[in-house]
Amino acid sequence: MxxxxxxxxxxxxxxxxxxxxxxxxxxxxxxxxxxxxxxxxxxxxxxxxxxxxxxxxxxxxxxxxxxxxxxxxxxxxxxxxxxxxxxxxxxxxxxxxxxxxxxxxxxxxxxxxxxxxxxxxxxxxxxxxxxxxxxxxxxxxxxxxxxxxxxxxxxxxxxxxxxxxxxxxxxxxxxxxxxxxxSPAERLAEAELRAERLLERNRLARELHDSIGHALTVTVLQAGAAREVGDPAFAAKALEVIEETGRQAMEDLERTLVLLRETPEATVTEHPGIDQLPALFDTARAAGSPVEATIDLAGARLPGVLSRESYRIVQEGVTNALKYARGEQVGVRIVVRDGQLELRCVNRTPLGGAGGGGVRKGGKGLRGIRERAALLGGEATAGPAPGEGRDGGRDGSRAGEWVLAVRLPLRLGA
Known part of the structure; x- marks a missing residue:
């Protein structure tokens, strides 16, 4: 009933x-x-x-x-x-x-x-x-x-x-x-809109992960080092680095929020590019990890999206080095070769490198790097260097090093 x-x-x-x-x-x-x-x-x-x-x-x-x-x-x-x-x-x-x-x-x-x-x-x-x-x-x-x-x-x-x-x-x-x-046309348009929104959300998530993650990593390292050293001059320098890093993180967050609001300002929002990498390297050096960087673009003028994504890729590589290999030297090389932009970030891992690679395998940051490279038509690899003896492998890497290598075409869509 x-x-x-x-x-x-x-x-x-x-x-x-x-x-x-x-x-x-x-x-x-x-x-x-x-x-x-x-x-x-x-x-x-x-x-x-x-x-x-x-x-x-x-x-x-x-x-x-x-x-x-x-x-x-x-x-x-x-x-x-x-x-x-x-x-x-x-x-x-x-x-x-x-x-x-x-x-x-x-x-x-x-x-x-x-x-x-x-x-x-x-x-x-x-x-x-x-x-x-x-x-x-x-x-x-x-x-x-x-x-x-x-x-x-x-x-x-x-x-x-x-x-x-x-x-x-x-x-x-x-x-x-x-x-x-x-209608079929409306269903297709709706599917394309959902895919576009999903891609935009993933891009914004990567932006937040890279920028805020880098700032928090530097802040934690600087605060911990200042407490351990106990030197007033070092502590003052650490506070200065924390302040500058926090300011940059706030700017990145504001840029991302502008994009989320979908205001007219979103189309003119500036993003960091390769030209701002020296400031990033200075922050890493202040955090206790020496950085040796080589940037040779051979007069090439990078598209805005390529310059922005390259900055985020290098930022994530340096952040990983600070997080998993604190105090170890970081080598960054950015060159243009055979119509491609090659990004390479190398650092030695603690105690010969057995542990660092395992910790970083499959992290969200590395997955974001691979996604950025794939969207630009390139490829990215990350992992412990195979190394051939003490002098190194065929690509110049040595055993006990972590290598992040990314290749991006200069002509997008090629």
């Missing part, structure tokens, strides 16, 4: 019932204003009404805004499980207009059937409950002498009518999803 009554007590059923009756009312209004229905048979009136409604609805569907209005109304009254199943965009082409026309015609037809079912069901229940005289007016039988077995028939009649409206409402919803749902 609860399963039988639950749909009848659901508010969505009555909202859909109201949506059905709107179609019936439209058909009735058109029929009342249509001339020439006087002294016509019922079949002629119905035929004329169907023809007139079809023509009017097809013409109305040509207006692009009608699809949007019908979509909004369907979302409100048909109560779909997922609102995105019903579009609220105007018609973009003839395919959308034809689908809208079919929807309007089907809606009015189904609504008219539901309206007549409502009228006859309610009138039938009234006749049953009003007594025998309306039903047996021509029979000369007094009321007390008639059996009352027919009175309970009103209950199954109302239940049957209720379930008929439940089915009609669900059918109307299925029609709306089919005919008012997003």
């Amino acid at each position: 609860p399963r039988i009554l639950a749909p009848l007590l659901n508010g969505a059923t009555y909202a859909r019932w109201l949506h059905l009756l709107v179609g019936w009312i439209f058909a009735g209004v058109v029929l009342m204003v249509y001339p020439g229905t006087y002294r016509k048979s019922l079949a002629e009136i119905v035929t004329a009404s169907v023809a007139l409604d079809t023509v009017l609805l097809a013409l109305v569907a040509l207006v692009p805004a009608v699809r949007r209005a019908e979509g909004v109304q369907a979302r409100l009254l048909l109560v779909p499980d997922c609102e995105e199943d019903i579009a609220v965009e105007p018609s973009r082409g003839w395919a959308d207009r034809w689908r809208t026309a079919l929807w309007l015609i089907g809606r009015v037809a189904l609504g008219s059937a539901a309206g007549f079912a409502t009228f006859f069901s309610l009138s039938g229940c009234y006749d049953l409950l009003a007594g025998p005289k309306p039903l047996l007016r021509d029979l000369d039988v007094p009321w007390p002498d008639l059996p009352l077995w027919y009175l309970p028939l009103a209950v199954p009649l109302m239940l049957g009518y209720g379930w008929l409206m439940v089915g009609a409402g669900r059918l109307q919803l299925a029609m709306a999803v089919r005919l008012l749902g997003p």
Whole structure:
């Protein structure tokens, strides 16, 4: 019994019932204003009404805004499980207009059937409950002498009518999803928008990870070194480095927030590039890790996105060196060779390097570097140097060193 009554007590059923009756009312209004229905048979009136409604609805569907209005109304009254199943965009082409026309015609037809079912069901229940005289007016039988077995028939009649409206409402919803749902072009545009937003979120997440992570690493190292050394002059220098690093982190955070707000300023926000790497290296040296850097661009002018992403890649490499190999020398080399920008960051790992590489394998920072390189059409590798003996491997690395190597094409998209 609860399963039988639950749909009848659901508010969505009555909202859909109201949506059905709107179609019936439209058909009735058109029929009342249509001339020439006087002294016509019922079949002629119905035929004329169907023809007139079809023509009017097809013409109305040509207006692009009608699809949007019908979509909004369907979302409100048909109560779909997922609102995105019903579009609220105007018609973009003839395919959308034809689908809208079919929807309007089907809606009015189904609504008219539901309206007549409502009228006859309610009138039938009234006749049953009003007594025998309306039903047996021509029979000369007094009321007390008639059996009352027919009175309970009103209950199954109302239940049957209720379930008929439940089915009609669900059918109307299925029609709306089919005919008012997003077109293939709209689904493709929505998928592209979601992919673009996801890429933008990932890019902003990498920006925050690299900039804030670097600032926190330098701050923690400087604070710890100042406490251990106990030299007032060193502590003052450490506080100066912490202040400068914090200021840079605040600027990076403000740039990222501007992008998140999607304000007009987001298009003109400046980002750090390769020209700001010397300041980054000075910060690492102040944190206790000597840095030897070579930047040879051979007169090449880097695109803005390539310069920005290169800065973030090197920043992450230096941050990893400070975090996992504090105090060890860091070697950075940036050169242009064979139409590619080569970024290389090398540092010795503590105690011969067995542990540092294992700690860093698969970190979010290294994964972000690989993603940046892939988006620019390049490649990135990171890991312990294989090394060949004491003098080093074929690429100049030595055993016990951690090597980050990135190659990016100068011509993006090449």
